[in-house]
Amino acid sequence: MGKTAWIFPGQGSQAVGMGQTFLDRPETLQTIGRRLGFDLLDVMAAGSKEELQQTEVAQPAIVAHAASLALAYGETGAAPDVVIGHSVGEYAALVIAGVIDLEEASVLVRERGKLMSEVKDGTMAAVIGMTDVAEAFHVTEKISASGNLVQIANYNCPGQFVISGHVDAIKQAETELKAAGAKRVLPLDVSGAFHSAYMMPAASRFKDVLASSPFKPASIGIVSNVDADVHTDPDQLKALLAEQLYASVRFEDCVRKAIDSGVDTFIEFGPSSPLSGLIKRIDKNVTLKQVTTLEEVASLGGEVRA
Known part of the structure; x- marks a missing residue:
């Protein structure tokens, strides 16, 4: 039996009503929302398309959604062999790899989104x-x-x-x-030219934000967008996450790296599943699964504990 990768999409995967699946399990998202300064669950469950397109809102919403689903699946005893995120999706990967908790990830990407949205060119x-x-x-x-x-x-x-x-x-x-x-x-x-040199000033400021974040060594290998290599060291991860703002996202190389390591199954967690279509074009022989709701978590096997 081959290995499994859990994958997490980036900005653009958000969808109106995406948070409704968590209305029966509101505590974590409500706690995160209080720290962010806005009602995260309400925006995810009932926010308009325009609200969810705001970078500083979309990024924490996407990460919270994807990571919450994956954490719920982890409660059934499941675990990945490697994790991959696409752009901001890397922060959900950090959560699953035990580098930071979901609250810290949401705060980081909220700040990341603010800094990115301040760069108006492009x-x-x-x-x-x-x-x-x-x-x-x-x-x-x-x-x-x-x-x-x-x-x-x-x-x-x-x-x-x-x-x-x-x-x-x-x-x-x-x-x-x-x-x-x-x-x-x-x-x-x-709202801007993401993953280009226009983002270098934002990356410089975000590097300072990351410096004070309590990263731990990853318990699961994280394939970085920047170099398509596997990393676990917290200082390396911080440096790569800052560079990621202006570097190319090498998603195809990340997927090939996982496949070369023995991965034959990819499970995508998120509000929608754009990465599955990309992976199908990279390698038609792998198994793809998509999880967008807690009901779909349960369908993967095992019951989700409340």
Whole structure:
């Protein structure tokens, strides 16, 4: 029998009504909400699409949702061999690996979201149907050299990546990438150029936030977005989480790293399951499971204790 990876999506996976599954188990989310300064459970259960799109709200909501589901599954005796998060999803992975508790993770990503949302320059776009990533990298480098920054922000799966940068550079990249073979370039509804050099000032400030957070050594290997390698050391994890703000998310490499280590089953916990579709395009032979509610936790096997 192969190994299992638990995976956690990032911003964009939030959905209206996502917190309703926790209304019968409100205590933890209510406690976290008091520390955050807003009613987290209420926003997750009844908040509008506009509220959930605010970066400083979306990030703690996504992490709290995903980690709560995974912790509930852990109560049945289940445990992963490795954990992977996509961008802010790495904080749910930290919780499951025992590095920090859910309350601390929620506070960190709330601050992370605030710092990211303060950087107003730039936008992002998804590039679909272009498999020549080397050519795409060449295009972005050439455009950036002309004065307006654009970078590959997410390497998601074969035929799909995300670019991030100055609005004009994104428009130019759309034209040139389509000429180079991209089928579609889709603007993303984001507030800034995440995972690009525009985020370096936010990363510098967030590094100071992370410095005071009580990280413990990970009990389960965490595959980092930055280098697609397995880490457990708390100081290394902090450094990588700061760098992650402006570095590319190498999700495809993270998945391949897990598969190379013997993982053949991926369980995605979160408000929705965008990563499962990406993994299917990376390797069709792996087993994929999705968990978006506590009822689905129970369906994986074992009863969730109240």
